[in-house]
Amino acid sequence: MKKIIMIILFLIMLVLTACTSSEIANESENIECNCGEQGGTMFHHSFEEVLALSTDVVIAQLVERRPFGGGMAEVEFFVSERIFGNASERIFVYLDNADISGWGGSYRSYEAEFETGVGYLLLLSINRTIVSNFHDDGYFLVGGIPIVNLDNPMKSTMYNQSIVKHSTDLDFSDPNLSRDQIVSFAQEMTRSNTPASERESHRIFIRSDDIEDIINESPEVLVVEINRLISSGGNCAMSSDIYTVTIVESLKGELEVGDKFELIFFMDMVSPGEHHIVAIRQGIIHPGRGRWSNRFTSRHGLFSLDQQQEIENIIANAPESELTSESDNLEEINEVVISIDGALHESVEDLAEEASHIIRGEVLEQRAEWLNLAIPREVIERMLVDDYLTEDEMEAATLAREPELVTISRIQVLEVFQGDHQVGDIIEVMQLGGEYGNDRWIVENAIELEVGLESILFLNEWEIIDQPFSLINYAQGAYASLFGRNERLKDFVDGTFSLETISETDPILVRVGDLIRIAAENGLLD
Numbered sequence: 072m073k074k075i076i077m078i079i080l081f082l083i084m085l086v087l088t089a090c091t092s093s094e095i096a097n098e099s100e101n102i103e104c105n106c107g108e109q110g111g112t113m114f115h116h117s118f119e120e121v122l123a124l125s126t127d128v129v130i131a132q133l134v135e136r137r138p139f140g141g142g143m144a145e146v147e148f149f150v151s152e153r154i155f156g157n158a159s160e161r162i163f164v165y166l167d168n169a170d171i172s173g174w175g176g177s178y179r180s181y182e183a184e185f186e187t188g189v190g191y192l193l194l195l196s197i198n199r200t201i202v203s204n205f206h207d208d209g210y211f212l213v214g215g216i217p218i219v220n221l222d223n224p225m226k227s228t229m230y231n232q233s234i235v236k237h238s239t240d241l242d243f244s245d246p247n248l249s250r251d252q253i254v255s256f257a258q259e260m261t262r263s264n265t266p267a268s269e270r271e272s273h274r275i276f277i278r279s280d281d282i283e284d285i286i287n288e289s290p291e292v293l294v295v296e297i298n299r300l301i302s303s304g305g306n307c308a309m310s311s312d313i314y315t316v317t318i319v320e321s322l323k324g325e326l327e328v329g330d331k332f333e334l335i336f337f338m339d340m341v342s343p344g345e346h347h348i349v350a351i352r353q354g355i356i357h358p359g360r361g362r363w364s365n366r367f368t369s370r371h372g373l374f375s376l377d378q379q380q381e382i383e384n385i386i387a388n389a390p391e392s393e394l395t396s397e398s399d400n401l402e403e404i405n406e407v408v409i410s411i412d413g414a415l416h417e418s419v420e421d422l423a424e425e426a427s428h429i430i431r432g433e434v435l436e437q438r439a440e441w442l443n444l445a446i447p448r449e450v451i452e453r454m455l456v457d458d459y460l461t462e463d464e465m466e467a468a469t470l471a472r473e474p475e476l477v478t479i480s481r482i483q484v485l486e487v488f489q490g491d492h493q494v495g496d497i498i499e500v501m502q503l504g505g506e507y508g509n510d511r512w513i514v515e516n517a518i519e520l521e522v523g524l525e526s527i528l529f530l531n532e533w534e535i536i537d538q539p540f541s542l543i544n545y546a547q548g549a550y551a552s553l554f555g556r557n558e559r560l561k562d563f564v565d566g567t568f569s570l571e572t573i574s575e576t577d578p579i580l581v582r583v584g585d586l587i588r589i590a591a592e593n594g595l596l597d
Contacts (some may be wrong), residue, residue: 116213117237117238117239118217118229118234118237118238118239118241119238119239119240119241119260121194121213121217121229122194122257122260122261123260123261124196124213124440125155125156125194125195125196125213125261126156126195126196126197127153127155127156127157127158127193127195127196127197127210128153128154128155128156128192128193128194128195128257128261129148129150129152129153129154129156129158129162129192129193129195130150130151130152130154130190130191130192130193130221130254131148131149131150131151131162131190131191131193132148132149132151132187132188132189132190132191133146133147133148133185133186133187133188133189133191134147134148134149134161135147136185139165143165143166143167143181144165144166144181145163145164145165145166145206146163146164146165146166146185147161147162147163147164148161148162148163148164148191148193149161150162151190152254154192154254154257154258154261155257155258155261156195156197158195158208158210159208161208162195162208162209162210163206163208163209163210164193164195164209164210164211164212165209165210165211166180166181166183166212167180167181180211180212180216182231183212183216183218183228183231184218185218189220189221189222189223190220190221190222190250191218191219191220191221192219192221192253192254192257193210193212193218193219194212194213194217194219195210195211195212195213196210196211196212196213196438197209197210216228216229216230216231217229217234217237218234219234219253221250221253221254222250224243224248224249224250224253225243225244225246225248227243240256241253241256277289277368277369277372279369280369280370280371282371282374282378282381282382282385283385285350285368285369285371285372286323286350286382286385286386286389287385287389287390288368289323289350289351289352289368289369289372290323290324290325290351290352290353290368291321291323291324291325291326291350291351291352291353291365292321292322292323292324292348292349292350292351292382292386293318293319293320293321293322293323293324293326293348293349293351294318294319294320294321294322294346294347294348294376294379295316295317295318295319295334295346295347295348295349296316296317296319296344296345296346297314297316297341297342297343297344297345297346297347298314298315298316298317298331298343299314299315299343300312300313300314300343301313301314301315301333301551312335312336312337312338312339312340312341313333313334313335313336313523313524314333314334314336314341314343315331315332315333315334316331316332316333316334316349317329317330317331318330318331319346322348322379322382322383322386323386324353325353326353332365333365333521334349334351334365334366334367335366335367335522335523336373337370337373340373341373346376347373347374347375347376348373348374348375348376348378348379348382349367349372349373349374350367350368350369350372350374351365351366351367351368351372352365352366352367352368353365404509404510404511405509405510405511406511406512406513407510407511407512407513408513408515409503409504409512409513409514409515410515411514411515411517411545413544413545415544415546415547415576415577415578416543416544416547416579417578417579418579419579419581419582419585419589422529422543422547422548422579422581423489423529423589425529425531425543426489426490426529426530426531426543426548427489427490427530427531427532428487428489428490428491428492428528428529428530428531428532428540429487429488429489429490429527429528429529429530429586429589430482430484430485430486430487430488430489430490430492430498430527430528430530431484431485431486431487431488431525431526431527431528431552431560432482432483432484432485432498432525432526432528433482433483433485433523433524433525434480434481434482434520434521434522434523434524434525435481435482435483435497435522436480436481436522437478437479437480437481437520437521437522438478438479438481439476439477439478439479439505439506439507440476440477440479440507441474441475441476441477441507442474442475442477442501443474443475444475444477475503475512476503476504476505476506476507476510476512477501477502477503477504477505478501478502478504478505478520479499479500479501479502479539480499480500480501480502480520481497481498481499482497482498482499482500482520482528483495483496483497484496484497484498485525486559486560487590487595488527488586488589488590488593488595489589489590489593489595490530490532490593498530498539498540499539499540500520500528500530500539500540500541500542501539501540501541502514502517502518502520502541502542502545503517503545504517514545516545516546516574516575516576517545517546517574518542518545518546518547518548518549518573518574519573520549524551525551525552526549526550526551526552526573527549527550527551527552527560527570527581527586528542528548528549529542529543529547529548529549530542530543530548531543546574546576546577547574547577547579549573549574550570550571550572550573550581551570551571551572551573552570560583560586560587568582568583569581569582569583570582570583
């Protein structure tokens, strides 16, 4: 009951808060990795909502399905018509074996079936991860795995069920529903969608491998020194190392010599002490944090010092528009800074008591969404008894309001200290704030989870259907793990070793021994 009340009070606090304004497959069968049969919980979206979330909508036919390793599949399609987006004629859709619980049951994208010669309407999300083994023209099916059979619409599925249950405006149970009607509906629903290249330009990478294209299109070109290794890991999707780096020389852009930041590299490409040239795009600097993470603009954005003169010549001869386009884009960002006042926990024991789950996990991917976080009154009344909330507090929690911008991180569980997760599970963690199109919401002093980051997470499980997990509060509940993904903290000898605090406002020092004790108390020291 305490956790339920805390969740509701947290939402009330948000309402009342003042805002201060590869040869990829290698032939795919040969890739060895361990994505495993994982699990998780996803939001429920209707067919119409998924259309609005898609970066690309195409009509396509199956070319070939092949193993991608670790229980994943790579499905190649020929695109005959683009409804929305700029997909190539050949695209590659990735299906994983994660057992995802969703509306009305569970499903796996790996179980999606496609027939040769059939026309499918595919609702896609473009691959935004540069440091990955996915094809340059790689996509994922958007949440719910909608598969629209245009030749026989009544065979269309979503969440591995009949799509009829999940479409609010288009009647797939109508035997007279035609291919043209579905296509026209998709065209109308995506008419106001913003192209992926515009709404999330900071995540879309440069496809060209030409050095001149990469340098001209990258807002920052820097000579950096490789410092400390923060995290290292590899699987069928990701093969990356995260290092802190220091700028030695700025060849292009606004960053300054001496600045430090985190950068994700392909695995085993660099080592501490080395100097390299990198073509990157700035990430978001969060108030209260002493560091930020930037991103490569291209898979080919790492250069040797031997190429410095060539790069300087390219920059010197670049058109002026190339040098100013990034700053022009930054002026269009609508930024909202949110201040949250709330008491912080003061001990590891308090964190453990508040958390329903404590895990070590790695962030695999992230997405931003607009969600209405209001809780239906009947849900609160069902969960609460007597007078836990005043009528004013009840109205605040249930007040219908504008959707709020949140970031949802998809995380693989690597180790369990509390709760009923299993190693290999996939969970989703939601945080207020994020960036979507030209909108950027920043929560002051809040923890920022990032793709590739491995950390200890103290989580609360939402008691409301279709909601994911959340950190126990905005500034506590995540502590960086500097161990390799295959090294268990439970096996670490020095229990006094302390974990790095991600939030600078968090007063708690979490030690390895604390986690081992918690795991022992929960019978999880296997």
